[in-house]
Amino acid sequence: MGDADDQGRRQAGQGMSKAVVSRRALLAIVGTAGAAVVADRAGLFSSGGGGGDGGGGPQASSFGGSTKDSHEESNGDHHSSSHHESHHDSDHGDWDGSHNDGGYYGGHNPNDGITEFKSEIALPPPFRRPLPIPQELAPSRRSSDTDYYEIVQSQAKAEIIPGVQTPIWGYNGTFPGPTIVQNPNRRVVVRQRNTLPVPTVVHLHGGTTPHDSDGYPTDFVLPAAKYGTFPVMPAMAGMPAMSDPEAEMTKLVRNYVYPPQPRAATLWYHDHRMDFTGPSVYRGLAGFHIARDREEEALPLPKGPRDVPLMIADRAFAADGSFLYPSLEPRLRSTPGVEESGMKGVMGDVILVNGAPWPVMEVDTARYRFRILNASNARTYQLALEDPLRGVGFTQIGTDHGLLAAPLPLKTFQISGAQRFDVVIDFSKHKVGDEVTMINRLGSGSTATVMRFVVSRAMKDKSSIPSKLSTIDKITPTSDMTQRFFKFHRGPDDWTINDRVFEPSFSQAEVKPGSTELWTVLSDFHHPFHIHNATIQVISRDHQAPGPYDQGWKDTVFVNEGEQVELAIRFADFDGRYVFHCHNLEHEDMGMMANFQIT
Ligand SMILES: [Cu+2]
Numbered sequence: 001m002g003d004a005d006d007q008g009r010r011q012a013g014q015g016m017s018k019a020v021v022s023r024r025a026l027l028a029i030v031g032t033a034g035a036a037v038v039a040d041r042a043g044l045f046s047s048g049g050g051g052g053d054g055g056g057g058p059q060a061s062s063f064g065g066s067t068k069d070s071h072e073e074s075n076g077d078h079h080s081s082s083h084h085e086s087h088h089d090s091d092h093g094d095w096d097g098s099h100n101d102g103g104y105y106g107g108h109n110p111n112d113g114i115t116e117f118k119s120e121i122a123l124p125p126p127f128r129r130p131l132p133i134p135q136e137l138a139p140s141r142r143s144s145d146t147d148y149y150e151i152v153q154s155q156a157k158a159e160i161i162p163g164v165q166t167p168i169w170g171y172n173g174t175f176p177g178p179t180i181v182q183n184p185n186r187r188v189v190v191r192q193r194n195t196l197p198v199p200t201v202v203h204l205h206g207g208t209t210p211h212d213s214d215g216y217p218t219d220f221v222l223p224a225a226k227y228g229t230f231p232v233m234p235a236m237a238g239m240p241a242m243s244d245p246e247a248e249m250t251k252l253v254r255n256y257v258y259p260p261q262p263r264a265a266t267l268w269y270h271d272h273r274m275d276f277t278g279p280s281v282y283r284g285l286a287g288f289h290i291a292r293d294r295e296e297e298a299l300p301l302p303k304g305p306r307d308v309p310l311m312i313a314d315r316a317f318a319a320d321g322s323f324l325y326p327s328l329e330p331r332l333r334s335t336p337g338v339e340e341s342g343m344k345g346v347m348g349d350v351i352l353v354n355g356a357p358w359p360v361m362e363v364d365t366a367r368y369r370f371r372i373l374n375a376s377n378a379r380t381y382q383l384a385l386e387d388p389l390r391g392v393g394f395t396q397i398g399t400d401h402g403l404l405a406a407p408l409p410l411k412t413f414q415i416s417g418a419q420r421f422d423v424v425i426d427f428s429k430h431k432v433g434d435e436v437t438m439i440n441r442l443g444s445g446s447t448a449t450v451m452r453f454v455v456s457r458a459m460k461d462k463s464s465i466p467s468k469l470s471t472i473d474k475i476t477p478t479s480d481m482t483q484r485f486f487k488f489h490r491g492p493d494d495w496t497i498n499d500r501v502f503e504p505s506f507s508q509a510e511v512k513p514g515s516t517e518l519w520t521v522l523s524d525f526h527h528p529f530h531i532h533n534a535t536i537q538v539i540s541r542d543h544q545a546p547g548p549y550d551q552g553w554k555d556t557v558f559v560n561e562g563e564q565v566e567l568a569i570r571f572a573d574f575d576g577r578y579v580f581h582c583h584n585l586e587h588e589d590m591g592m593m594a595n596f597q598i599t
Helices: 002-013 023-031 070-072 277-282 585-589
Strands: 115-119 146-158 164-169 178-184 185-194 202-205 253-258 265-271 286-291 307-315 346-348 348-351 360-365 367-374 379-386 396-397 402-410 412-415 420-426 435-440 449-457 483-490 495-499 507-512 517-523 529-533 534-541 556-559 564-571 576-582 593-599
Touching: 178 185, 202 253, 265 277, 265 367, 277 585, 286 307, 286 367, 307 346, 348 449, 360 367, 396 412, 402 420, 412 420, 495 576, 517 529, 517 556, 529 564, 556 564, 576 585
Parallel strands: 115 346, 146 185, 178 286, 307 367, 360 449, 483 517, 507 593
Antiparallel strands: 146 164, 185 253, 202 265, 265 286, 307 348, 367 420, 379 412, 379 435, 396 402, 396 420, 435 449, 483 495, 517 564, 529 556, 529 576, 534 564, 576 593
């Protein structure tokens, strides 16, 4: 199709009255309306992208009781009998009364405007379920240089809320999926079998991966024939289904090949099916993939049972116990998209850690390493600790792509969708019986609490945090680097990058293998920017220094409303078609994704 026509199809629709549902519907309608090209929209960089549904007030109800109010905490008093809800709102700038080393960027709450869906069942009290640890998957076989794993994507039921059965889609039927550990200099091959009623795509988030194993959004693993046929791009009224001639599809199984990873890092794998990533991940298709290396293994950091992955994800529950998600077509087989209420993203009122609501973990008087992943579809968190030894806080040691150069003490940090923060919490000065609660300063009511640690055993601890962790070659921008600009923009009924919704046949950039480019991302809403098969250093935010949570090698960078973030992006050596996109999964599903080509 011609470019002008293309543009028209994407950019018209300005006059559409009703808020729509998905870009596919938009394309269908606009496709019949001719090629009216709309000039750049006014107000792109004004703030306040259009009202919204509000984050929802505090949840009354069954949750009550255990969440301490932040003001009480800041006064140093522990009223454990406090029965009112927390409000960690934007005016709580110096919550802990000591260091305010951050707050969130620019004073905007990144969750503003995103709907928080309310569960239709009674929520359990917090801190009852022990923290589950996802099972580490054993290889089915090993060769001289490769570990082979097998995963079956399957429907299952999980008791997430006590006494309630929730249907999930899980890797090996579990949520989170099993953890894959990739040892130094080892290749990993994961044989994924799809027994779900829909196509799937597995993406190793943060992986350095050849394109045919990266989980390109149309590289489907097709389900059993009894579930019918699935075009790459589903049909909508008035528009036939389309296909992507470059898609590399397989039937039922696919071997995903992951070469040795360049650095030890907390990676994760999740579904990445075009148009349906949000609801598929929400149903449970996410797990950890931890890459190790010799450099990190040699450090005296906490190890073994004191090296703990924490997958934080919010969910809401429908009256029948299922996950509540506003899909237009809940079977996820034909029509993509969500109801208008979910257009800006889907948040729930239950905070799960490793699949359990507000769990509790018994800890020794020792240091622990926590690999914190925000696997939420749309929610951003500002994590902090309520701690009787005030001032203990976190020590950040790593980020998306592994260790920082040096440890970074943080009282609090903001973590947006898909980001990882490796932190150490030091319980060695605590007494048995002390309770340390991880809270979310961007939440209110039930979402202001994440989990609790209870110091249960006095133990000696030989771990330590060395003052030098790793070497990070700091990238200094030079004039010979290719520069590109990408405008992340809310269209009337979709989400766009440089005014285009995702189209498998269109590439927005051609880059050289192993090269480093300077990309500037401009945004009129808050978006976690993510790029595949590349790593990022944040160079500047609005021409100022990077923020306090931007250290190290990233693959997902939070871009605030109205902000302009300059990124040095270093591409991996594998040729082929890859994507970059917003990691608010509803934005991604509604078009905010683009191809780039390494060539
Ligand atoms: Cu976004």
